Each structure stands twice: as structure tokens, then as C-alpha cells.
Amino acid sequence: MHRWLVALIIAMGGAAGAAASGLERVPAVSHPATAKECGECHMAFQPALLPTGSWLRITDGLADHFGEDASLPADLAASIRAYLAANAGRSGDPKVTRITEQSWFAKEHRFRASVWQRPEIKTKSNCLACHPRAEQGDYDDD
Amino acid sequence: MNRPLLLATALTAVAMAAVAAEPARDAIVAAYSQLATSENPAFSGFSAARGERLYLGPHTGGNTETPACATCHTADPRASGRHVKTGRAIEPMAVSVNPRRFTDAVDVEKRFARDCPNVLGRPCTAAEKGDFITFLINR
Numbered sequence: 001m002h003r004w005l006v007a008l009i010i011a012m013g014g015a016a017g018a019a020a021s022g023l024e025r026v027p028a029v030s031h032p033a034t035a036k037e038c039g040e041c042h043m044a045f046q047p048a049l050l051p052t053g054s055w056l057r058i059t060d061g062l063a064d065h066f067g068e069d070a071s072l073p074a075d076l077a078a079s080i081r082a083y084l085a086a087n088a089g090r091s092g093d094p095k096v097t098r099i100t101e102q103s104w105f106a107k108e109h110r111f112r113a114s115v116w117q118r119p120e121i122k123t124k125s126n127c128l129a130c131h132p133r134a135e136q137g138d139y140d141d142d
Numbered sequence: 143m144n145r146p147l148l149l150a151t152a153l154t155a156v157a158m159a160a161v162a163a164e165p166a167r168d169a170i171v172a173a174y175s176q177l178a179t180s181e182n183p184a185f186s187g188f189s190a191a192r193g194e195r196l197y198l199g200p201h202t203g204g205n206t207e208t209p210a211c212a213t214c215h216t217a218d219p220r221a222s223g224r225h226v227k228t229g230r231a232i233e234p235m236a237v238s239v240n241p242r243r244f245t246d247a248v249d250v251e252k253r254f255a256r257d258c259p260n261v262l263g264r265p266c267t268a269a270e271k272g273d274f275i276t277f278l279i280n281r
Contacts, residue, residue, distance in 0.1 A: 042228040068227070069256050073248075122229035129229065 024140040031083040033076055041070070043127055045099060046137045047087035053094020055084035066098075100124040166245040167237070171275055173247070177268035185269055193277025196270055197235075203263030211235075211261060211274075219281050236281035244275050 026048040029035045038044035047055065059081035062070045072080070092102045099105060109124070120129050127134035131141055171188070178185040198217060199210025207226055208214065214232060215223035220239045223232035234240045244250055250271075258266035266274070 040230075041225055042230050069259065071256075072252075120229075123227065126229040 024138070026089075026137040026139075027087070028135070028137040030087075031080070034080045034083050037072060037076065037080060041068070042125060043135055045125075045127075047084045048089040048137075049092075049099050050084075050089055050097075050102070051092040051094045052085045052088040054092065054097050055088050056081065057094075057097050059084060098125075166247075167243075167275075167279070170244055170247050170250055171272055171279075174268045174272040174275070178272055181268050188269070188272040188276040190273070190277040190280045192270075193273035193275070196274055197277060199261065201262050204259065204261045205263075208260045211257070213261075219278055235278050237279045238281060243278060250275075 026046045029038075029044045029046055034047075035044045050058075058065070059077060062072060062077060071077075092104070096102055100109075105124075115121070116124060118129075122129070127139070131139050133139075133141065175185075175188065178188075197211045197215070197219065199212065201209055214226050215235050219235040222234055224230070225232060233243075235243060237243050254266050254271055258264065258270075
């Protein structure tokens with residue numbers, strides 16, 4: 001199991017039975033606006049995958065969201081920002097906004113370049129290409 | 143309640159739900175029509191053919207990765223699309239297979255506001271938005 005995930009689960013006091021089952025799980029997105037707005041263009045990543053600082057950087061910069069304009073009405077953006085920040089992960093580098101550039105990600109995804117270039121993967125952020133239950137926060141299939 | 147009556151009630155509910163989605167779409171088209179007239183007094187109605195050309199492109203001026211709506215939504219609007227950068231599946235655009243399309247005015251405006259600059263390098267006119275929706279209502 002990822003070291004960061006162990007730390008996360010301990011920090012959460014084994015919330016949602018994750019510690020008991022020992023699975024690589026994070027709580028699923030439980031905020032409808034986050035699920036809808038973030039999930040339109042990519043899988044709505046679970047808040048536990050990034051620390052609070054990263055989420056604040058992301059939600060404060062939606063006009064240039066990794067090169068795309070992902071602006072939202074102010075009230076909607078504020079509601080999503082608050083949800084992500086309140087449910088953020090306890091580890092990770094808050095200056096890094098890409099989940100795929102967090103150090104734990106690299107440790108868990110040591111693949112040849114040819115694997116990443118498979119057409120069904122397209123990009124490292126496409127969790128669902130290899131983790132079919134990623135949308136539910138379940139990454140225990142590798 | 144007896145079974146035939148239950149069935150009839152259920153069918154009526156389904157029929158009402160199908161019809162209920164349309165006034166919202168009609169209102170969105172009507173609003174774009176009004177706006178198109180104020181943007182251009184010579185505006186004389188939306189065209190599915192113009193909408194199809196807008197959809198298929200290819201266009202220049204926008205993001206080189208997305209020269210057309212069809213880049214992500216595929217050339218057949220009845221098919222599921224795929225986000226060219228993230229690989230995310232996109233529900234079909236054609237109203238015939240996805241009746242929820244163009245029924246939420248805020249969502250529709252949000253998508254045009256983001257996607258027109260990506261594809262065209264500029265915002266869409268109200269006439270273009272109406273043409274686009276008219277094309278997809280007819281598919």
C-alpha cells in the first residue's frame with residue numbers, strides 16, 4: 001500500500017472502513033457540484049489525492065487550468081473550493097498542482113514510456129484507463 | 143390501483159417527462175434568436191446546415207489540438223465523444239440519443255464560453271450558437 005495512503009488512513013482514524021479492509025481507497029467525491037463540474041472534462045479527482053494547498057492553487061486559477069479555461073461562476077467555484085480544501089489529503093507537496101507530479105504517484109507508476117503511450121491511456125491523469133473503479137475512489141486493482 | 147391503470151399512469155408520466163424537456167430547449171433557442179437579431183438586424187433564422195459546418199470545421203484560430211467540435215465529439219454527433227486531452231468520455235451531442243442536451247441554459251452558455259475560444263479562437267455569436275443547437279436537434 002502507498003505510504004502516503006497509510007498515513008492518510010491513520011490520520012483519518014480509519015474512516016469509512018478503509019483501514020479495516022486494507023484497500024487502496026480514498027473517499028469518493030461526495031459533493032454534487034464537484035462531481036459535475038470537475039467531472040465534465042476529466043474524472044473528478046477525489047479531494048484526498050492532493051493536499052489543501054494544491055487544491056487552493058487549482059481552484060484559484062481556473063481561468064488557466066493546465067492551459068484550458070475552466071472558469072466557473074464565483075459562488076460555484078467557492079463551494080467546490082471549500083469542499084476540496086476541507087477534504088484534502090494530509091500529504092503531498094502543496095506547491096504541486098498535478099496529482100501525477102506528486103512524488104507518491106511516480107513511485108506507484110513506474111512504467112516504460114511505451115505503456116504511457118497506449119492510445120487508451122492518452123494521459124497520466126486518465127486514472128480510469130487502468131483503474132476501472134477509480135471514480136469510486138478505489139485504486140486497489142494494480 | 144389495478145395494473146392497467148398503473149401502466150397508463152406510468153406511461154403518462156414518461157410521456158410528460160419527454161415533453162417537459164423541450165420547453166427548456168425551446169426557450170434557450172428563442173433567447174439566442176432574440177440575441178442574434180440584436181447582434182445583427184439582418185438575422186433571418188437558424189440553419190442546421192450552417193450548424194453542421196460549424197460542428198465539423200476544421201477551423202483555424204483556436205487551439206491547434208481542437209480544430210473542430212468534432213475533434214472531441216466525433217464527426218457523428220450521435221456517437222459518444224472523447225476529450226482530446228484528458229481521454230474523458232463525452233455523452234453524445236445529438237438530441238435524438240441524448241435528450242438532456244441543451245436543456246440547462248447556464249450549462250449551455252458555460253460550454254460555449256469555454257469551447258468556442260478553444261475551437262475558433264474567439265467567442266461564438268448568438269447566431270452560431272443557435273445554428274449549432276438547431277443542427278443537433280435535427281440529428
